[in-house]
Amino acid sequence: MYALKSVAGALGAGLIGFYLGIGGLGAVRALAGYDAWDTEMSITFGYVFGVIGWVMGAGMWGAWGREWFGLRTYDRKAPGWQRYFVFNTDHKVIGIQYLVTFIVVFLLGGLMAMLMRAELTHSGHQLFSNAQYNSIMGLHGIMMIAVAVAALVGGIGNYAVPLLIGAEDMAFPRLNALTYWLIPPVALTLLCTPLLGGIETGWTAYPPLSVLTNNAQILFDVAIITFGLTSILGGLNFVVTIIFMRAPGMTWGKLPIFVWAMFATAWIALLYTQGFAVSLLMVLLDRVAGMSWFDAANGGDPLLDQHVFWFYSHPAVYVMVLPGFGIALEMISHFSRKPLFAYRYAVGALLGILGLSGVVWAHHMFTSGMPNYLHGPFLVATELISIPTGLIFLCALGTIWMGRLWLTTPMLFALAVIFNFACGGVTGIFLADVPTDIHLQDSYFVVAHFHYTIMGGEIFALFGAIYYYFPKMTGRQYNERLGKIHFWWMFIGFNVTFFIMHWPGIQGMNRRIADFMSDLNTANLIVSLAGFFLGASFLVFVFNMVWSWIFGPAAERNPWRARTLDWQTDSPPPLENFPVPPVVRGHPYDYGVPGSVHALFPGRGAEEPPRPPSTFPGAAPAPAGGGGGGGGGG
Amino acid sequence: MKANVIAAVVFWAALTLVGEAFALSDLFPAVGSDQAKDFDHIFRFLLFLGIPVFTVAVSVIIFSLLQFRARGPEEDGPAMRGTGLPPRIWLAVTGCLAVGVMIYPGLTGLSKLQSTGSGFGWGDTDAEIVIKATGQRWFWSFEYVGQDVTVIGNGREVVLPVDASIKFEVNSIDVIHSLWVPAFRMKIDAIPGRTTFMTVKTIELGTFADQQSFRIQCAELCGLDHSAMESPVRVVTRAEYDDWLASQKSK
Numbered sequence: 001m002y003a004l005k006s007v008a009g010a011l012g013a014g015l016i017g018f019y020l021g022i023g024g025l026g027a028v029r030a031l032a033g034y035d036a037w038d039t040e041m042s043i044t045f046g047y048v049f050g051v052i053g054w055v056m057g058a059g060m061w062g063a064w065g066r067e068w069f070g071l072r073t074y075d076r077k078a079p080g081w082q083r084y085f086v087f088n089t090d091h092k093v094i095g096i097q098y099l100v101t102f103i104v105v106f107l108l109g110g111l112m113a114m115l116m117r118a119e120l121t122h123s124g125h126q127l128f129s130n131a132q133y134n135s136i137m138g139l140h141g142i143m144m145i146a147v148a149v150a151a152l153v154g155g156i157g158n159y160a161v162p163l164l165i166g167a168e169d170m171a172f173p174r175l176n177a178l179t180y181w182l183i184p185p186v187a188l189t190l191l192c193t194p195l196l197g198g199i200e201t202g203w204t205a206y207p208p209l210s211v212l213t214n215n216a217q218i219l220f221d222v223a224i225i226t227f228g229l230t231s232i233l234g235g236l237n238f239v240v241t242i243i244f245m246r247a248p249g250m251t252w253g254k255l256p257i258f259v260w261a262m263f264a265t266a267w268i269a270l271l272y273t274q275g276f277a278v279s280l281l282m283v284l285l286d287r288v289a290g291m292s293w294f295d296a297a298n299g300g301d302p303l304l305d306q307h308v309f310w311f312y313s314h315p316a317v318y319v320m321v322l323p324g325f326g327i328a329l330e331m332i333s334h335f336s337r338k339p340l341f342a343y344r345y346a347v348g349a350l351l352g353i354l355g356l357s358g359v360v361w362a363h364h365m366f367t368s369g370m371p372n373y374l375h376g377p378f379l380v381a382t383e384l385i386s387i388p389t390g391l392i393f394l395c396a397l398g399t400i401w402m403g404r405l406w407l408t409t410p411m412l413f414a415l416a417v418i419f420n421f422a423c424g425g426v427t428g429i430f431l432a433d434v435p436t437d438i439h440l441q442d443s444y445f446v447v448a449h450f451h452y453t454i455m456g457g458e459i460f461a462l463f464g465a466i467y468y469y470f471p472k473m474t475g476r477q478y479n480e481r482l483g484k485i486h487f488w489w490m491f492i493g494f495n496v497t498f499f500i501m502h503w504p505g506i507q508g509m510n511r512r513i514a515d516f517m518s519d520l521n522t523a524n525l526i527v528s529l530a531g532f533f534l535g536a537s538f539l540v541f542v543f544n545m546v547w548s549w550i551f552g553p554a555a556e557r558n559p560w561r562a563r564t565l566d567w568q569t570d571s572p573p574p575l576e577n578f579p580v581p582p583v584v585r586g587h588p589y590d591y592g593v594p595g596s597v598h599a600l601f602p603g604r605g606a607e608e609p610p611r612p613p614s615t616f617p618g619a620a621p622a623p624a625g626g627g628g629g630g631g632g633g634g
Numbered sequence: 635m636k637a638n639v640i641a642a643v644v645f646w647a648a649l650t651l652v653g654e655a656f657a658l659s660d661l662f663p664a665v666g667s668d669q670a671k672d673f674d675h676i677f678r679f680l681l682f683l684g685i686p687v688f689t690v691a692v693s694v695i696i697f698s699l700l701q702f703r704a705r706g707p708e709e710d711g712p713a714m715r716g717t718g719l720p721p722r723i724w725l726a727v728t729g730c731l732a733v734g735v736m737i738y739p740g741l742t743g744l745s746k747l748q749s750t751g752s753g754f755g756w757g758d759t760d761a762e763i764v765i766k767a768t769g770q771r772w773f774w775s776f777e778y779v780g781q782d783v784t785v786i787g788n789g790r791e792v793v794l795p796v797d798a799s800i801k802f803e804v805n806s807i808d809v810i811h812s813l814w815v816p817a818f819r820m821k822i823d824a825i826p827g828r829t830t831f832m833t834v835k836t837i838e839l840g841t842f843a844d845q846q847s848f849r850i851q852c853a854e855l856c857g858l859d860h861s862a863m864e865s866p867v868r869v870v871t872r873a874e875y876d877d878w879l880a881s882q883k884s885k
Contacts (some may be wrong), residue, residue: 130858130859130860130861130862131858133861134855134857134858134860200857200858201855201857202855204855206809206810206854206855207809208808208809208810208826209809209810209855209856209857212808212809212857213857296825296826296827296828297826297827300827301827301828302810302825302826302827302828303825303828335707336702336711337704337707337709337710337711338710338711338712338713338714339713339714339715339716340716341714341715341716342715342716342717342720342721343715343716344717345716345721345725367812367821367822367823367853368823368825369754369755369804369822369823369824369825369828369830370754371751371752371753371754372748372750372751372752372753372754372755373751373752375744375748376741376744379736379740379741379744380736380740380741383732383733383735383736383740384732384736386728386731386732387725387728387729387732390724390725390728390732391721391724391725391728393690393691394716394720394721394724395716397690397691397694397695398714398716398720398721400694400695400698400702401694401698401702401714402635402638402702402711402712402714403698403702403711404702404704404707404709404710404711405698405699405702405703405704406704406705406706406707407699407703415695415699418691418695419691419692419695422687422688422690422691422692423688425687426684426685426687426688427684429680429683429684429735430677430680430684432740433676433680433735433739433740433743434740434743434744434747435672435673435676435739435740435743435744435746435747436673436676436677436680436739438673438747438756438819438820438821439673439816439819439820439821441821441853442812442814442821442853442854443853503661506661506662506663506677507662507663507816507847508663508814508816508817508846508847508849508851510814510851510852510853510861512855512860512861513860513861514861515861515862516861517846517849518846519846560707561707590713591710591711591713592710592711592712592713593713
């Protein structure tokens with residue numbers, strides 16, 4: 001059992017590393033005349049060595065580490081489902097590892113949301129103490145942030161980008177595997193925080209509170225610094241892959257829009273993630289090493305942290321939402337069967353958002369007591385970012401106009417992205433303008449707004465993308481009817497929950513509270529009930545995915561009749577994606593253009609327009625010639 | 635094409651009318667200050683502007699869902715690439731909207747709210763009544779400057795006179811808190827080591843018992859009992875305020 005060996009090895013080596021770290025530190029401390037055990041310092045050292053042990057034990061030692069000592073490396077070639085449990089360098093395996101891991105994290109975070117809404121059904125205390133509520137709220141926040149940052153980028157991005165650009169794999173496959181294998185310790189560490197008292201600072205971890213609070217903060221800090229590392233390494237990998245691994249003829253002007261979105265995203269992750277890590281590192285040093293970055297009495301400044309933190313965490317919302325835009329536009333073009341409207345403007349918009357993302361961070365701090373002269377410039381920059389965002393809407397709306405809309409589940413999700421983000425974008429104006437933000441900041445209006453943009457914008461795109469790529473990933477077709485039930489259930493539940501949530505915010509309900517004013521009872525009860533309704537919709541999704549993966553009908557190579565390269569290979573694709581390297585000739589979205597060809601497979605004929613699904617002899621596992629079989633009716 | 639455009643525009647106009655009617659409904663908590671009046675006005679202005687923008691997206695999506703459906707991928711749509719005039723017009727319109735909103739109510743509202751470039755807070759730096767508000771985990775204390783009156787602890791009423799400009803000088807002794815009075819629509823963070831301020835002009839009588847938005851509320855997560863860190867506010871006539879001050883001093 002390779003899978004068992006790998007996971008047990010990772011756990012075992014991780015535990016050995018953890019105790020070695022604690023023991024080594026204890027020995028040094030004892031020699032220097034201190035107590036051998038210091039909770040926070042010991043945990044920090046144990047964690048660092050534990051994570052190194054974990055990734056080495058998971059297979060990095062064999063596939064990579066041995067090379068550093070001149071030894072011969074080896075791969076664990078695990079068969080079947082077991083390959084998902086080893087240090088696998090195939091981008092398709094890593095993408096699915098990411099997706100499944102983060103769906104689990106998403107469901108756990110969603111469960112926490114259900115608990116929060118259960119507490120908030122009525123003013124006063126229902127289920128939890130303040131400490132328990134804060135802990136659940138903080139975990140919900142950071143787990144969902146992690147899902148939003150990594151599920152679409154790491155999951156769909158890893159899976160689809162090399163396929164879309166006609167590459168064999170990512171530029172640095174082993175680095176790619178490393179970014180995934182760093183995730184489980186992060187998740188486990190975060191789930192351990194309740195054992196040390198629970199995080200009570202929310203996901204933002206503002207000092208001085210995060211310096212003064214309980215020991216759970218140390219777990220939060222080291223886990224999220226590690227998570228930041230995976231984001232940076234992943235960003236680097238995507239930038240290099242997209243620049244150097246494109247198939248011959250895949251010029252920048254022919255790049256699928258999702259790849260452009262991932263390119264902008266990867267630059268943001270690469271350039272800004274350090275901010276979050278640095279802010280947490282400073283908190284860590286304040287706690288463990290007795291420094292005083294944020295202690296005003298000793299010359300520190302609490303606001304320093306907010307500037308450093310938001311310097312990443314505002315660009316981070318574009319790490320979340322740009323891939324969402326990208327994959328939504330991708331699906332909208334294929335399912336409208338029209339060229340992507342104003343493609344060049346959409347690319348310009350993605351790059352414009354990349355450019356502006358770094359100069360808007362302080363709009364999170366309009367009421368923070370920063371000097372008054374800072375408000376104007378950040379207000380201006382923030383309003384400017386609505387111009388490129390508007391171009392994304394032009395692109396989406398122009399593409400569906402006069403199209404031939406095939407309303408499959410992924411298409412419905414893609415349209416919902418545009419709908420939800422329109423609402424989130426409009427409410428964003430209220431928060432960008434200082435005079436309205438003073439009242440609305442840190443209220444439930446903000447909570448509603450960012451759920452509309454991040455959940456409505458990105459998580460809907462993520463689910464759409466999962467349905468879209470499900471046949472490619474698994475070689476099986478999901479159940480279209482269940483998919484549509486999931487969509488409408490989630491869409492209605494989401495909009496009722498979060499649209500109503502604006503109102504308590506305007507009325508003065510502050511966020512992150514276990515108890516609220518009794519005059520908001522009715523509104524909160526409705527939001528809670530709608531929230532439970534929304535939460536239940538994911539049971540349909542999970543059932544559909546598990547059932548279809550095992551029992552679903554075999555999928556064709558190209559059930560959507562899409563033009564992009566990812567659909568021109570088998571479902572699932574072979575190890576290095578394409579039996580013959582593709583040569584790109586035309587634009588990926590030239591629907592309705594007579595004679596246009598996106599790519600050729602030399603020696604095998606063009607992928608389009610010949611319609612029979614199997615272009616590579618003897619490769620397709622699906623029944624040949626099944627026209628429109630798996631996709632279901634519209 | 636032309637019939638579709640006309641139908642879609644009519645649909646958009648109808649949706650927009652419904653939306654704007656919704657924007658007229660009663661959305662706001664009680665008004666207690668001059669700044670609250672401004673906030674309500676600006677909020678509604680932005681809502682009137684934002685709804686037609688939102689309905690553009692909604693109406694195009696719904697109209698296309700109804701009008702441009704296909705049963706499968708058999709037929710391709712027209713190869714409209716979106717070059718030339720349409721994206722330029724779109725860019726001009728959205729650009730004008732963004733810059734317009736940036737200037738009014740953004741920058742003009744900001745200049746009305748800020749009296750100094752280098753200070754840390756809202757409103758005038760001078761006021762008739764100055765109150766030093768200090769946050770600590772998990773209650774506020776309010777020192778009425780020059781009056782020898784201090785209100786400490788959750789649930790203790792903070793009494794303010796009507797038609798007066800009141801400056802809160804805000805500070806914290808441990809972690810970051812935030813002073814928020816929903817009825818005044820004003821908020822400023824309390825930062826250790828830095829004195830921030832906000833000046834409000836009260837214009838209406840009101841009590842927490844009648845209107846729960848008359849309360850001081852911590853709006854920045856400050857740990858365990860953050861949700862309980864609040865003090866009721868009572869805005870009274872000048873005579874009642876003087877009586878209250880006197881009664882507090884005698885205690």
